[in-house]
Amino acid sequence: MPGMQQGLVISHNQVNRDMFELEFIAPEIAEECQPGQFIHIKPGLRDQPLLRRPLSIYDVDKRLGSVTLLYKVVGTGTRLLTSVRTKEYVDVMGPLGRGFKLPDQPERILLVGGGVGIAPLVYLARVLEEQGCDITVLHGTESRRQLVAFEKLRQIGTDFFPATMDGTAGYKGLVTELLLKKIEPKKLDRIYTCGPEPMMAVVAEFAANHNIEAEVSLEEYMACGVGACLGCARKLKTNDTQYVKVCKDGPVFNIKEVELYK
Amino acid sequence: MPGMQQGLVISHNQVNRDMFELEFIAPEIAEECQPGQFIHIKPGLRDQPLLRRPLSIYDVDKRLGSVTLLYKVVGTGTRLLTSVRTKEYVDVMGPLGRGFKLPDQPERILLVGGGVGIAPLVYLARVLEEQGCDITVLHGTESRRQLVAFEKLRQIGTDFFPATMDGTAGYKGLVTELLLKKIEPKKLDRIYTCGPEPMMAVVAEFAANHNIEAEVSLEEYMACGVGACLGCARKLKTNDTQYVKVCKDGPVFNIKEVELYK
Amino acid sequence: MKKEMEISREIDISTDLGGIKLNNPVCAASGTFGYGREYEPYVDISKIGAVIVKGTTLEPRAGNPPPRIIETASGMLNAIGLENPGINEFLNTHLPYLRENNVTVIANIAGNTIEEYAAIAEMIEGNPGVAGIELNISCPNVKQGGLQFGTDPQMVYEVVKAVKEKTTLPVMPKLSPNVTDIVEIARASEAGGADALSMINTLMGMAVDINTRKPFLANIFGGLSGPAIKPVALRMIYQVYREVKLPILGGGGIVNYRDALEFLMVGATAISVGTGIFINPQLTEEIVSNLLHYMQENNVASLSELVGAAHQA
Amino acid sequence: MKKEMEISREIDISTDLGGIKLNNPVCAASGTFGYGREYEPYVDISKIGAVIVKGTTLEPRAGNPPPRIIETASGMLNAIGLENPGINEFLNTHLPYLRENNVTVIANIAGNTIEEYAAIAEMIEGNPGVAGIELNISCPNVKQGGLQFGTDPQMVYEVVKAVKEKTTLPVMPKLSPNVTDIVEIARASEAGGADALSMINTLMGMAVDINTRKPFLANIFGGLSGPAIKPVALRMIYQVYREVKLPILGGGGIVNYRDALEFLMVGATAISVGTGIFINPQLTEEIVSNLLHYMQENNVASLSELVGAAHQA
Numbered sequence A, B: 001m002p003g004m005q006q007g008l009v010i011s012h013n014q015v016n017r018d019m020f021e022l023e024f025i026a027p028e029i030a031e032e033c034q035p036g037q038f039i040h041i042k043p044g045l046r047d048q049p050l051l052r053r054p055l056s057i058y059d060v061d062k063r064l065g066s067v068t069l070l071y072k073v074v075g076t077g078t079r080l081l082t083s084v085r086t087k088e089y090v091d092v093m094g095p096l097g098r099g100f101k102l103p104d105q106p107e108r109i110l111l112v113g114g115g116v117g118i119a120p121l122v123y124l125a126r127v128l129e130e131q132g133c134d135i136t137v138l139h140g141t142e143s144r145r146q147l148v149a150f151e152k153l154r155q156i157g158t159d160f161f162p163a164t165m166d167g168t169a170g171y172k173g174l175v176t177e178l179l180l181k182k183i184e185p186k187k188l189d190r191i192y193t194c195g196p197e198p199m200m201a202v203v204a205e206f207a208a209n210h211n212i213e214a215e216v217s218l219e220e221y222m223a224c225g226v227g228a229c230l231g232c233a234r235k236l237k238t239n240d241t242q243y244v245k246v247c248k249d250g251p252v253f254n255i256k257e258v259e260l261y262k
Numbered sequence C, D: 001m002k003k004e005m006e007i008s009r010e011i012d013i014s015t016d017l018g019g020i021k022l023n024n025p026v027c028a029a030s031g032t033f034g035y036g037r038e039y040e041p042y043v044d045i046s047k048i049g050a051v052i053v054k055g056t057t058l059e060p061r062a063g064n065p066p067p068r069i070i071e072t073a074s075g076m077l078n079a080i081g082l083e084n085p086g087i088n089e090f091l092n093t094h095l096p097y098l099r100e101n102n103v104t105v106i107a108n109i110a111g112n113t114i115e116e117y118a119a120i121a122e123m124i125e126g127n128p129g130v131a132g133i134e135l136n137i138s139c140p141n142v143k144q145g146g147l148q149f150g151t152d153p154q155m156v157y158e159v160v161k162a163v164k165e166k167t168t169l170p171v172m173p174k175l176s177p178n179v180t181d182i183v184e185i186a187r188a189s190e191a192g193g194a195d196a197l198s199m200i201n202t203l204m205g206m207a208v209d210i211n212t213r214k215p216f217l218a219n220i221f222g223g224l225s226g227p228a229i230k231p232v233a234l235r236m237i238y239q240v241y242r243e244v245k246l247p248i249l250g251g252g253g254i255v256n257y258r259d260a261l262e263f264l265m266v267g268a269t270a271i272s273v274g275t276g277i278f279i280n281p282q283l284t285e286e287i288v289s290n291l292l293h294y295m296q297e298n299n300v301a302s303l304s305e306l307v308g309a310a311h312q313a
């Protein structure tokens, strides 16, 4: 069952120009975390920003009872979050949402992350690795500096292939080009992806073409984060008559159910 | 001419349970400061709190170009202010308002401060001392801990007499009792006072009875701090037909002009 | 010390909102608490003054396309578009759940026509577990070309009257603040037979995405809620309290017990929290316990000492 | 790079607000900038689009007793009560100062009766240095028992018409947002002969001091301004822009250039900043330079490309 807690910040590091890693202790929450779920965090204690902000579970240490978030500073809330210091508390709710559906047995898995979209894939990789899966990760970013999850993914034991637009590391160009050039679909059982929608749209096509099971993690503006406000609505397919709620029915969906923006 | 600046914080210390001393570098502002004037400070960079907060000039170091404020945490703004760290900047406007009218020649001066109302009297004491005045200070607080200006006032060279409600230092009881018991009106040329109005009301009576020149520093809620919004209005005497603006016509007024709340 | 604790046990904060009995005066506002289920992990929903469920219509509604919400300064805009599963689904699925959990339920209903309001009220009638009906009259009236019911006194009168005729439950219209004269609307509600008033619904607002240069919400306009609107809500309740004798459920921007006290003091008999719940799902509980603490500290023996206190000279 | 700098020099952001010529579209709102003097140490007041001076009445007014202001969430309430030295003092003391300093001045006038408005307009007529008249119609009409001029279309029509008859200056009524149908009020203004519209004035609100259990402001009610009201202001301007062809001076909660852009995009020809100035006296200047920078970066050659942009499909 999700909960609400004051998480004790035990580390908070700037990992590049605009990205931070925040680790806090919240045993009840950590215990429940599934890959792909998110934490609803209140940046600052005042009314501004007013609402909580959803951030994916980047990593979990169940022994320590800690959860780690990876976030990029894009606006008011994330900027304010940067000022939290270790030994201070963050107000967190979670874990929320429907996470990734894990394979029943060890499989050959591909993870495709774009930018900060790598966040949910790291804890996913950790759990899959523990299940004995064989994991390849593609991570596309602007530049070498944004490949912030590299160390974690290497330690977890994944095969990691970066793609950077400026060519400062790995493949020079889009991660989707790398996908199409490098990955042999026959050697894959399943794909998980999170990142910009046009990127995920290419992954969806790839999965469909080769009939590979795949899941995506989506984003919408959120207020409650628990399915009560109906704010984070999305039509999975253009012709659907009903809206799903990304916070509750997602954020993870089967890629076949979703029409992605290109 | 007053100005607006980003003041570089060079020290920020908690001096007791709920009071802080904040020193910042802002040479153009420091240069202009007169005792009794105030600084209009923006706590935090966001819209909350929205408005600036007026704080008296507690001390000035013109050589260094610094201004020191002494503030008590009472609400949103002052609480937020406590989180400013040294080497960070505070957004300050000032010096604002009409300060204390200084004597033309060395005089025998009494300063009566109540609680954080001691703030404007410290810089005043410094300037008066430089002019060769003979200064006695009475400071009334709850307890010894709130006698935060003692060190500064001693260094400046004033005769300092505390009154604490709990008797932990100096006279046990109200500072106004100390005033009436201890101070010989004939040995005084002028009084300046700042503190709770009932306290200042006793000072006013004392000054009137013995025909001593005296000034008070008043408070009202402020928005602009410069006389533009007409928000900080006050009728000096109940039967006045006009309102003065505490930010511009004050905060310092001749004690005879003012009817104080008892 | 001991004495104080005894007093605390004796403070009774149950209240009566025009016939709706509440164990405590703090309710969850419509549309912000779903049908109660979503917040079960965080709070004992049976202890909430009342759960006012999501606005429910005759037929299911899909609601508006996204984006439906956007944050603003100390507030948020929403244009959910009354997404809901329809009154049947509410009665068959959600109400039994709430009843089993001993939740005090106020149904919030909305229609396009007076007949629809009346029909929904009629369907609710006889179903155990509904303590009262809140009429959301901020929806556009399709027969009148989209003009909101809640902005025309005559329509307000008629809707309230039509619903009252179909139900034995207390009826509480929820007033829209987007009007010139809120007292006039309150009077029309009273004339129509309302048992209580709910005030206020959201202020109509909008936001622009300067990157796309388009209105941010797909629906263009949305309802502004949260602390930003508190001063307007307090003012309207103050005005209505002086002129109309109905009990008022007050809300709009409440995020702590001090806000709640302000609403009681201007004349609210009970209060509702909406947006505040998104930030703190335990807000209803927290306000109740802080309110009790406040009453104890200030020797306030009953809520009635606080209700309308700001009107005393 | 060089090219961009050249463009920047060529961007012309002067604008015409129904005959009021502004060097740039950013004005200081009435009541927040005094008569200009107070902010002289902080900003070159001649460079402000226009300084809209403090609301001025026929006779001097003492204003309301304190407290007159209180901060609220992302906003503030004020109940200054139109303290001002009267129109004579304005014309004799303040206007000459502003004229000498080459300030573009819009006079903001207020009256208790239509005759008072007309009389003030007549007194202004012929005095050099006034670029236009803003009509504050949010004051209570004493003849009509205190009902605000600005909430009744008929009264709005009459006030505007009466003032237009007495002046050759452009006339711009300042609309109150405390109405059910802002478009109706805008249409009445247009019918009365208004040259432009100023939107919006403050929302009526209040706050309670829970310690004393009394309304915080001595006047009980006050006008809510600041970021809290921005969504309401944007919505009303959006609605009016679609229906009424008059240029709009838009404001309400603007504290940075992004806010200003939102107002332009919903349809404001120029913008006004009020409460924001209390926080940052250089706000007008700052918005102008950020606006120029934005236009340059986004290849916007003229303001007209932005005005009303959010209405394009």
Ligand SMILES: Cc1cc2nc3c(=O)[nH]c(=O)nc-3n(C[C@H](O)[C@H](O)[C@H](O)COP(=O)(O)OP(=O)(O)OC[C@H]3O[C@@H](n4cnc5c(N)ncnc54)[C@H](O)[C@@H]3O)c2cc1C
Binding pocket: A038, A049, A053, A054, A055, A056, A057, A070, A071, A072, A073, A074, A075, A076, A077, A078, A079, A116, A119, A120, A218, A219, A220, A221, A222, A251
């Ligand atoms: C399920 C979920 C998981 C997420 N996980 C992560 C994560 O692990 N790391 C991370 O850096 N970010 C993540 N995000 C995005 C993150 O929530 C937003 O970047 C954040 O809320 C922005 O807040 P802000 O106050 O800084 O920005 P704001 O000032 O609110 O807005 C700045 C910009 O960010 C965009 N934005 C704001 N809120 C959202 C939102 N809820 N959804 C989409 N875009 C938004 C807007 O387009 C806006 O232009 C996730 C979002 C969702 C829905």
Ligand SMILES: Cc1cc2nc3c(=O)[nH]c(=O)nc-3n(C[C@H](O)[C@H](O)[C@H](O)COP(=O)(O)OP(=O)(O)OC[C@H]3O[C@@H](n4cnc5c(N)ncnc54)[C@H](O)[C@@H]3O)c2cc1C
Binding pocket: B038, B049, B053, B054, B055, B056, B057, B070, B071, B072, B073, B074, B075, B076, B077, B078, B079, B116, B119, B120, B218, B219, B220, B221, B222, B251
């Ligand atoms: C000219 C002047 C000089 C001042 N000098 C000092 C000083 O040197 N040190 C110091 O600690 N304080 C000083 N004050 C008071 C100080 O401005 C307030 O304590 C401060 O603004 C409170 O802000 P806040 O956000 O913390 O409190 P808020 O959350 O705004 O309010 C908390 C409480 O403080 C009181 N309060 C808030 N603002 C004011 C105000 N402007 N005037 C009076 N009471 C207020 C209210 O009664 C309220 O209950 C001065 C005030 C004035 C007008």
Ligand SMILES: Cc1cc2nc3c(=O)[nH]c(=O)nc-3n(C[C@H](O)[C@H](O)[C@H](O)COP(=O)(O)O)c2cc1C
Binding pocket: A229, A230, A231, C029, C030, C031, C032, C054, C055, C056, C078, C080, C082, C108, C135, C136, C174, C200, C201, C202, C224, C225, C226, C227, C229, C251, C252, C253, C254, C272, C273, C274, C275, C276
């Ligand atoms: C997301 C959301 C959905 C809402 N849905 C409804 C609704 O269906 N029916 C209704 O009467 N009010 C609805 N409201 C209004 C709230 O019940 C409440 O009156 C309003 O938000 C003001 O209170 P607050 O500031 O505490 O949120 C909704 C508000 C929000 C924020």
Ligand SMILES: Cc1cc2nc3c(=O)[nH]c(=O)nc-3n(C[C@H](O)[C@H](O)[C@H](O)COP(=O)(O)O)c2cc1C
Binding pocket: B229, B230, B231, D029, D030, D031, D032, D054, D055, D056, D078, D080, D082, D108, D135, D136, D174, D200, D201, D202, D224, D225, D226, D227, D229, D251, D252, D253, D254, D272, D273, D274, D275, D276
């Ligand atoms: C302290 C204060 C005084 C004001 N006085 C006047 C006035 O005299 N005449 C007027 O038309 N508007 C007056 N206003 C309203 C402002 O001009 C402006 O319309 C309103 O504050 C909304 O803009 P803002 O949010 O940028 O402040 C006043 C506002 C404030 C805050």
Ligand code: FES
Binding pocket: A221, A222, A223, A224, A225, A226, A227, A228, A229, A230, A231, A232, A233, A245, A246, A247, A248
């Ligand atoms: S954020 Fe409230 S339903 Fe998803």
Ligand code: FES
Binding pocket: B221, B222, B223, B224, B225, B226, B227, B228, B229, B230, B231, B232, B233, B245, B246, B247, B248
């Ligand atoms: S605070 Fe604006 S006039 Fe004094």
